[in-house]
Amino acid sequence: MRTLFVYAGIMLALIGARLADFPHIAVVSAARAQAIPKSLEPSGSEYTVRERKNNAVVGVAGGLLSGTYMKFADELAQVLDDGDKLRVLPIVTYGAASNLDDLLYLRGVDVAITQSDVFEYFRTQRKIVNLDKRVQYIIRLPVSEMHVLARSDIKSMEDLRGKKVSFGPAGSASSLTGTIVFQRLGVQVEQALIDNPTAMQKLKAGEIAALVRVIPRPVDVFEKIPPNSGLHFVPIPFSKAFADYYTVGELTKQDYPTLVTEGDRVDTIAVPAVLAVFNWQKGTDRYARVQRFVQAMFANWDKFRQPPRHPKWRDVNLAATVPGWTRFSVASEALEQLAAPAQAAVADQPASSGDFASFLAANGGSNLNAQQREALFRQFVQWQRQHQAQPAR
Numbered sequence: 001m002r003t004l005f006v007y008a009g010i011m012l013a014l015i016g017a018r019l020a021d022f023p024h025i026a027v028v029s030a031a032r033a034q035a036i037p038k039s040l041e042p043s044g045s046e047y048t049v050r051e052r053k054n055n056a057v058v059g060v061a062g063g064l065l066s067g068t069y070m071k072f073a074d075e076l077a078q079v080l081d082d083g084d085k086l087r088v089l090p091i092v093t094y095g096a097a098s099n100l101d102d103l104l105y106l107r108g109v110d111v112a113i114t115q116s117d118v119f120e121y122f123r124t125q126r127k128i129v130n131l132d133k134r135v136q137y138i139i140r141l142p143v144s145e146m147h148v149l150a151r152s153d154i155k156s157m158e159d160l161r162g163k164k165v166s167f168g169p170a171g172s173a174s175s176l177t178g179t180i181v182f183q184r185l186g187v188q189v190e191q192a193l194i195d196n197p198t199a200m201q202k203l204k205a206g207e208i209a210a211l212v213r214v215i216p217r218p219v220d221v222f223e224k225i226p227p228n229s230g231l232h233f234v235p236i237p238f239s240k241a242f243a244d245y246y247t248v249g250e251l252t253k254q255d256y257p258t259l260v261t262e263g264d265r266v267d268t269i270a271v272p273a274v275l276a277v278f279n280w281q282k283g284t285d286r287y288a289r290v291q292r293f294v295q296a297m298f299a300n301w302d303k304f305r306q307p308p309r310h311p312k313w314r315d316v317n318l319a320a321t322v323p324g325w326t327r328f329s330v331a332s333e334a335l336e337q338l339a340a341p342a343q344a345a346v347a348d349q350p351a352s353s354g355d356f357a358s359f360l361a362a363n364g365g366s367n368l369n370a371q372q373r374e375a376l377f378r379q380f381v382q383w384q385r386q387h388q389a390q391p392a393r
Contacts, residue, residue, distance in 0.1 A: 055285065056087045058293045061099040061112035064172060065092050066196065068216045069099075069113040069273070071310050072141070079303045080296045088293065094171025096144075096214075096273070097121075101171075103135060103278055104128070110280070110290050115144065115214075116272045116322055117177055117245040123324075134279055136328040138294055140320040141273035142312045144173060145217045145249040146181060148234040148268075149203065149259075150210035157187050157234055163209035164190040166199035177271055178212035184241045196221070203231070210234065214271065216312050218255040227258045233266040246271050277328050291330050298334035 062073030073090035080088050091109065093099055099112040100122055119135070122128045154160060165182075168174040170193045182189060192199075192208060199211040200221065213219060225231060233256070238248045249270030253260040260266055277294070280287035304313040319335060321327070327335075 052084050053087070056084050056289065056292075057089050057108075058086065058110045058289050059089045059091055059108040061091050061093045061102045061106070061109050063093055063095050063099065063113060064169070064196070066221070067095070068144075068219075068310065068312065069096060069173075072113055072275075072312075075304065075309050075313075076297070079300050079309075080293065082296065086289075086292050086296055094169055095175070096173035097176035098171030100135065100276070103276060110278055110286060111138070111293065112276050113141065114274055114276050115173055115177065116274055116324070117180060118173075119274070119276075119325065120245055121176060121180075132324075132326055135276055136279045137322050137325045138275045138277050138297070138328050138331045139316060139318055140322050141275055142216050142315040143247060143249060143270035143272050144177075144214050145251060146174075146177060146236060146269045146271070147213045147215065147217075147219060147222065147251065148210055148236065149213075149222065149231055150234050151203070151206070152230050152232055154209060154234055157182075157185055157236060160189050160210055160234070161187050162189065164192055164207070166192045166194040166202070166208050166211040168199070168211070168213060169193060169195050173214040173271075174212045177214045181236065181242070181269055185236075204229075216273070217251060222256055222259060225256075225258055229258065232259055233268070235266050236268045238267065238269060242269055272322065274322055274325065277331075279328065290328075294328065294330040295334055298331070298338060 060073045060076055062071075063069035070090065070092060073088075077088035077090050080086055089108075091102075093102055096114045097118050099114045100118050102109045103112040103114070119131070123131050128134075148157070148160075150160070154163075167178045175193060179191070189209075194202065194208075194211075196211070196213065199208065202208045203211050233251050238246075246269050249268040251260060251266040251268055253264065277290055278286075280290060298318070301318065303309070304316075318338065
């Protein structure tokens with residue numbers, strides 16, 4: 001035993017000697033160690049911590065976990081979270097249709113991603129009292145295209161008559177928008193409300209004739225469908241029946257190389273998406289939180305347009321309006337602040353320069369009203385920068 005202790009002592013001495021030869025290898029002092037994040041450090045009583053954390057939270061109803069809307073909600077949190085000043089809480093939901101319900105009635109939801117046709121359905125069919133005063137919009141988001149994925153023997157929407165079609169989970173955008181579109185086309189189908197992964201399996205197995213998703217293109221799961229799968233997109237021709245809330249959309253080979261034929265496109269219906277907000281009463285705590293959220297979003301807008309954020313953010317025109325909706329007052333004020341530098345730059349130019357007039361003329365906007373001119377101001381800023389960047393001749 002004594003021999004063992006002697007041996008151990010010799011080894012420790014040797015180790016100490018060797019460490020002396022390598023001064024850069026040493027025990028890191030507490031002062032130089034990695035710091036624990038401040039948000040996890042002890043910071044007051046239980047009550048103080050609880051109040052501080054909850055006073056900064058803004059709940060955003062996103063959508064299905066695999067959907068683009070949930071990605072938007074998640075990236076809002078990534079960009080805007082600011083410690084105890086603002087915390088954005090993305091909420092997984094049933095989808096864009098039920099998000100308006102959540103915004104109206106679910107505790108903790110201040111902001112929601114929904115669609116313009118959902119708003120009209122709640123206003124005209126459900127007849128929600130004072131809906132336009134209770135729910136307003138911050139910005140218009142990119143359109144969502146209606147995808148009808150079917151077996152190759154289904155050539156048109158009419159071919160689906162009487163067949164079983166999945167409209168996604170109840171509350172999803174497709175469960176409402178898809179239903180409205182089929183109704184307006186006069187095509188009666190056997191409706192199934194199936195979650196999307198299961199619906200895809202049932203489609204491949206021939207248990208359903210088609211599945212419907214209303215979501216901004218491209219959809220990741222559709223991009224991964226292999227060639228010669230026997231599946232394709234069914235076209236939906238635009239008509240006057242859709243002129244109220246919808247617009248023309250398309251699915252291209254660039255979006256879905258294995259589902260769209262070379263050089264072709266598939267016509268479809270698209271619906272504008274909206275970042276909606278509950279119009280809390282001014283002076284309340286909830287109003288103050290949403291105010292911080294909106295101001296931070298406009299102040300950091302350039303960050304949404306840069307990688308690795310979702311490329312659809314770059315399709316957003318902050319000044320775009322949503323017919324039938326009222327813009328949230330804080331968003332209008334933030335928009336005016338963004339417009340001010342561009343307006344000031346125009347005002348500082350000699351009247352003969354005609355920069356803004358040239359821009360309007362180049363874009364066919366010489367007869368625009370004041371509201372339409374506002375919607376073009378951000379495009380004008382980009383045009384002006386390009387114009388000024390051109391070398392003098």
